Amino acid sequence: MTKRIGLNAFNMTAAGHQSSGMWRHPLSEAHRYKELDYWLELAKTLERGRFDAVFLADVLGPYDVYGGSVDAALRDGMQIPANDPFQYVSAMASVTERLGFALTASATFEHPYPLARRFSTLDHLTKGRVGWNVVTSYLPSASRNFGTTPMAHDDRYEMAEEFMTVMYKLWEQSWDDEAVELDRERGVFVNPAKVHPIRHHGRFFDVDGFNMSEPSPQRSPVIFQAGASSRGRRFAAEHGEGLFVNVLNSKLSRVITDDIRTQVEAAGRKRDDVKIFTILTAVIADSDAEAERLYAEYQEYASPQGAMALFGGFSGIDLGQFDQDSPLAAGETNAIQTVLDLFTKLDPSRQWTPADIGNHMSIGGVEPVLVGSPETVADEIERWIDEGDLDGINLSYAVTPHDINAFVDTVVPELQKRGRVWKEYEGKTLREYISGPGNSRLSPTHPGAQVARAEG
Amino acid sequence: MTKRIGLNAFNMTAAGHQSSGMWRHPLSEAHRYKELDYWLELAKTLERGRFDAVFLADVLGPYDVYGGSVDAALRDGMQIPANDPFQYVSAMASVTERLGFALTASATFEHPYPLARRFSTLDHLTKGRVGWNVVTSYLPSASRNFGTTPMAHDDRYEMAEEFMTVMYKLWEQSWDDEAVELDRERGVFVNPAKVHPIRHHGRFFDVDGFNMSEPSPQRSPVIFQAGASSRGRRFAAEHGEGLFVNVLNSKLSRVITDDIRTQVEAAGRKRDDVKIFTILTAVIADSDAEAERLYAEYQEYASPQGAMALFGGFSGIDLGQFDQDSPLAAGETNAIQTVLDLFTKLDPSRQWTPADIGNHMSIGGVEPVLVGSPETVADEIERWIDEGDLDGINLSYAVTPHDINAFVDTVVPELQKRGRVWKEYEGKTLREYISGPGNSRLSPTHPGAQVARAEG
Numbered sequence: 007m008t009k010r011i012g013l014n015a016f017n018m019t020a021a022g023h024q025s026s027g028m029w030r031h032p033l034s035e036a037h038r039y040k041e042l043d044y045w046l047e048l049a050k051t052l053e054r055g056r057f058d059a060v061f062l063a064d065v066l067g068p069y070d071v072y073g074g075s076v077d078a079a080l081r082d083g084m085q086i087p088a089n090d091p092f093q094y095v096s097a098m099a100s101v102t103e104r105l106g107f108a109l110t111a112s113a114t115f116e117h118p119y120p121l122a123r124r125f126s127t128l129d130h131l132t133k134g135r136v137g138w139n140v141v142t143s144y145l146p147s148a149s150r151n152f153g154t155t156p157m158a159h160d161d162r163y164e165m166a167e168e169f170m171t172v173m174y175k176l177w178e179q180s181w182d183d184e185a186v187e188l189d190r191e192r193g194v195f196v197n198p199a200k201v202h203p204i205r206h207h208g209r210f211f212d213v214d215g216f217n218m219s220e221p222s223p224q225r226s227p228v229i230f231q232a233g234a235s236s237r238g239r240r241f242a243a244e245h246g247e248g249l250f251v252n253v254l255n256s257k258l259s260r261v262i263t264d265d266i267r268t269q270v271e272a273a274g275r276k277r278d279d280v281k282i283f284t285i286l287t288a289v290i291a292d293s294d295a296e297a298e299r300l301y302a303e304y305q306e307y308a309s310p311q312g313a314m315a316l317f318g319g320f321s322g323i324d325l326g327q328f329d330q331d332s333p334l335a336a337g338e339t340n341a342i343q344t345v346l347d348l349f350t351k352l353d354p355s356r357q358w359t360p361a362d363i364g365n366h367m368s369i370g371g372v373e374p375v376l377v378g379s380p381e382t383v384a385d386e387i388e389r390w391i392d393e394g395d396l397d398g399i400n401l402s403y404a405v406t407p408h409d410i411n412a413f414v415d416t417v418v419p420e421l422q423k424r425g426r427v428w429k430e431y432e433g434k435t436l437r438e439y440i441s442g443p444g445n446s447r448l449s450p451t452h453p454g455a456q457v458a459r460a461e462g
Numbered sequence: 463m464t465k466r467i468g469l470n471a472f473n474m475t476a477a478g479h480q481s482s483g484m485w486r487h488p489l490s491e492a493h494r495y496k497e498l499d500y501w502l503e504l505a506k507t508l509e510r511g512r513f514d515a516v517f518l519a520d521v522l523g524p525y526d527v528y529g530g531s532v533d534a535a536l537r538d539g540m541q542i543p544a545n546d547p548f549q550y551v552s553a554m555a556s557v558t559e560r561l562g563f564a565l566t567a568s569a570t571f572e573h574p575y576p577l578a579r580r581f582s583t584l585d586h587l588t589k590g591r592v593g594w595n596v597v598t599s600y601l602p603s604a605s606r607n608f609g610t611t612p613m614a615h616d617d618r619y620e621m622a623e624e625f626m627t628v629m630y631k632l633w634e635q636s637w638d639d640e641a642v643e644l645d646r647e648r649g650v651f652v653n654p655a656k657v658h659p660i661r662h663h664g665r666f667f668d669v670d671g672f673n674m675s676e677p678s679p680q681r682s683p684v685i686f687q688a689g690a691s692s693r694g695r696r697f698a699a700e701h702g703e704g705l706f707v708n709v710l711n712s713k714l715s716r717v718i719t720d721d722i723r724t725q726v727e728a729a730g731r732k733r734d735d736v737k738i739f740t741i742l743t744a745v746i747a748d749s750d751a752e753a754e755r756l757y758a759e760y761q762e763y764a765s766p767q768g769a770m771a772l773f774g775g776f777s778g779i780d781l782g783q784f785d786q787d788s789p790l791a792a793g794e795t796n797a798i799q800t801v802l803d804l805f806t807k808l809d810p811s812r813q814w815t816p817a818d819i820g821n822h823m824s825i826g827g828v829e830p831v832l833v834g835s836p837e838t839v840a841d842e843i844e845r846w847i848d849e850g851d852l853d854g855i856n857l858s859y860a861v862t863p864h865d866i867n868a869f870v871d872t873v874v875p876e877l878q879k880r881g882r883v884w885k886e887y888e889g890k891t892l893r894e895y896i897s898g899p900g901n902s903r904l905s906p907t908h909p910g911a912q913v914a915r916a917e918g
Binding site: 019021022027067075076077089090093094095096100101116119120123124130131151186188196198211212215217309 | 485532545573
C-alpha cells in the first residue's frame with residue numbers, strides 16, 4: 007500500500023524565508039508579503055493543489071549573529087521585516103473552504119490565556135482548519151525585545167510543558183460540549199453549570215478562569231512541532247500531531263523518523279499518531295535540463311550573506327569569522343565542528359567553505375532542493391517519502407509565487423495521477439486530514455485529551 | 463457651518479455587547495458572532511453606509527460582580543464568550559476598500575513589542591485603515607487569568623503612559639520612511655543605516671530593538687480612547703485622536719465635551735485635534751409609532767440580570783444585593799450613591815429601582831437610545847451632535863443585524879440628504895477620515911509625532 011503524500015506549504019509573512027537573495031529575481035513577488043491580495047491568491051492556489059495547510063513560520067527578533075549585527079539580515083530582508091502571521095488567516099479562510107492554517111506561536115513569549123483565545127477564535131472562523139506550530143524561542147535578540155534573559159534550553163521546555171497543560175485545560179476542559187445551549191425560550195445562552203474555571207496554579211503560570219471562547223470545532227488546534235534537539239524531540243513525541251523535520255539526506259531520513267516514532271511509542275501513543283513532514287524546495291521546469299538552467303539562473307541571485315545571517319540565527323555560529331574561501335577544517339574549534347557535522351550530513355562527498363555554505367543555503371536553506379521536470383520531482387518526492395517513512399512534505403520555495411504555482415500546476419497533477427496526492431479533501435477540519443475523517447478532536451492517547459476530563 | 467457627522471459602529475466579537483437578552487429576539491443573529499460570513503456581511507453594510515469604522519470592544523475576563531458569580535453573564539452571553547477581535551479584521555478588510563477598524567487592546571495585559579507588530583501588520587493589510595482603542599484593564603477576573611494583582615488605577619495609567627512611549631518609538635522612530643529600498647540591482651532590500659533600535663529601558667518595559675514590521679501607511683494606528691475617570695480623561699486628552707464618550711443626556715453633553723477639549727488644549731494640542739463620538743442605540747421603524755411598538759417588543763426580551771452583570775463589571779457594584787423593586791435611597795451607602803449619581807444624570811425625572819435599572823440597561827446599556835422614524839432619529843442625532851459639540855456617533859444596537867441594517871438603509875440616506883453624512887469617503891486611511899485628506903500620519907502636535915525623531 008502506498009501512503010498518501012500530505013502537502014503543506016512552508017511560508018512566512020516576510021520577504022525572505024528559507025532562500026536568500028531570491029527576492030531580486032524578476033519573477034519574484036516576495037516583497038508583496040504585506041499585501042492581502044498576494045496571500046488570497048496563494049491560498050486559492052494551494053487549495054486548488056489540495057494542500058493540507060499553509061504553514062507560517064515566525065520569529066520575534068532579527069538575526070544578529072552573522073558579522074555581529076543585524077545588517078546582513080536587513081539588507082536581504084531575511085525574515086526581517088516580518089509581520090504577525092495570525093493577522094493574515096481570516097482573509098485567507100474567507101476565500102477557501104478546506105485549506106488549513108498552521109501558525110507558529112512561542113511558548114516562551116506568549117501568555118497562554120490570550121493565546122488560547124486567539125487559536126479558538128481562528129478555529130471558529132475557519133471552521134476547524136487551524137494548527138499550532140509550538141516553538142520555544144531561543145533568539146537573544148527576541149529576549150531583549152521582551153526585557154527578559156534567555157532561558158536555558160531545558161528550562162524553556164519545562165515552561166513549555168506547563169504552557170501546554172494550561173492550553174489543554176482551557177481548550178479541552180473548561181467548557182463542556184453542550185455548554186452553549188442557545189435556548190431562546192428559557193433565556194439560557196450558556197449553561198453556567200457547564201463552564202469550569204481551570205484554577206491552574208503552577209511554577210510558571212497562574213490562570214484561574216475558563217477560556218474566553220466557547221468550544222471550537224477542533225477545540226485544540228492541531229499541534230505541530232519542529233524540535234530537533236533531543237529534549238525538543240521528546241516534547242514533539244509527546245505533544246506533536248504533525249512534525250516538520252529536516253531529514254538532511256534521504257539515507258538519514260529513516261533513521262530520524264524511526265527514532266521519532268519510537269519516542270512517540272515511548273510516550274504512550276501509536277507510532278503513526280504523528281505525521282512527519284520533510285521540508286524541501288522544488289525548482290521545476292518542463293524538462294530536467296530546463297530545470298537545471300532555471301536553478302543556475304536562481305544561483306545568480308544568491309545572497310550568501312543573507313544565508314549566513316539565517317544560519318547564524320538558528321545555529322548561533324558566525325560564519326563571517328572564518329576565511330570565506332578556505333574549506334572549514336574539521337575539529338579545529340567546536341563551532342567549526344558543529345557546522346561541519348551538519349554539512350557533512352547534507353553532502354558527505356564535498357568540502358565546504360563558508361562561501362560554499364552561503365551559496366548552497368541561498369536556495370532552500372539547509373533543506374533538500376529537488377531540481378527537475380514534474381516527473382523527476384514527483385519521482386524524487388515519492389522516493390524520499392517511501393525510503394524515509396515520511397507522511398508528506400512541507401514545500402518551501404526559492405522564487406515566490408513562481409515555484410509554488412509551478413508545483414501546483416505540474417507536480418500535483420503528476421502525483422495525483424500516481425494516486426499519491428488526493429484529488430479531493432477527505433474531511434473538513436485540519437485534524438481530519440492528519441488523523442482521518444471523523445477525527446476532528448484530539449486522539450484519546452494525546453496528553454491534551456487526557457487533560458480533558460481529568461479535573462472536569 | 464454644519465459639521466460632518468462621523469459614523470462608527472460599536473460592536474464586539476461576542477453574542478451580547480451593550481444590550482442584554484436581545485439575542486432571544488427572533489430577528490437576532492447575535493449568536494453568529496463566531497461566523498466569518500456574518501462579519502463580512504456587516505462590514506459591507508457599514509461601508510455602504512459610509513461608516514468611518516467598526517469599533518470592536520474587548521475584555522479578557524468575565525463579569526463576576528453581580529450575584530458574586532459569572533452565572534448571569536454566562537446565562538445571557540453578556541460579553542462572554544468573547545472571541546479575539548483582531549482575528550476578524552483581515553477578512554473584513556478583504557471585502558471592503560474604505561471601512562476602518564478600531565480595535566481594543568489593553569496596555570495592562572499586552573506586551574508592547576508584539577502588539578506594535580500586530581497593529582503594523584493590520585495597518586499594512588488594510589492599507590491604513592486601523593485604529594487602536596487603548597484601554598487599561600480593571601477587571602479582577604482578568605487579572606486572575608494572568609496571575610497578576612490588579613494595579614491601582616493611577617499606576618495603571620502610569621504604566622499605560624510608558625506603554626504608549628514604547629509604541630510610538632517602535633512605530634514612529636525605529637524605521638526611517640525610506641528604509642525599505644527594494645533595490646534589486648544593488649541587492650538592498652532594507653538599508654540597515656535607516657533602521658534604529660529603540661533601546662528603551664524604563665520602569666515597566668525594556669525593549670531593545672526595532673519594530674519587526676516595516677513602516678505601514680499610517681505608522682501609528684489612529685488612537686482611540688474612552689477613559690471616563692479624571693486620570694483617564696487626561697490620558698485621553700494627551701493621546702486620543704478619537705474619543706468615545708457616554709454623554710448621558712443631551713444637556714450634559716457640552717459640559718463634557720468642553721472639558722475634554724480644554725484638557726486637549728492644556729496638553730498642547732488644538733481643541734479639535736480630538737474627535738468626540740457619543741455611543742448610542744437607535745430603534746428605527748417607518749413611523750414613530752411603529753418604532754415605539756418595536757421598542758416595546760424588544761423590552762419583552764430584556765434580561766435585567768444580564769444588564770446588571772454588565773453594570774457590575776464596569777462599576778464594581780453588585781445590584782443584586784438590594785431589594786430589586788424598591789427605589790434606591792440616596793446616600794444610604796457609597797455604593798448606592800454612586801449608582802444614583804449615574805442614573806440621575808441619565809434621567810433626573812424618575813426614581814430608580816434595581817429592576818428598573820436592569821430593564822432600562824437591557825436596551826443600549828447606560829447610553830442613549832433613540833426611538834423613532836428615520837427622520838426623527840436623524841433629527842435627534844443632529845440635535846445631540848450640535849448641542850453637544852460632538853463629531854459623530856458610535857452606533858450600538860439592540861437586535862443585530864436588524865438595527866444596523868435599518869440605520870444604514872434609512873437613517874444614513876436621510877442624514878446624507880441633509881448634508882450631514884458624506885456620500886463618498888474623503889481619503890483612504892482612517893486617520894484621513896478623522897484629520898482630513900492627506901493627513902495619514904499623526905499630527906505634529908501629537909505626542910507620538912514628537913517621539914518620532916526625538917532620538918532618531
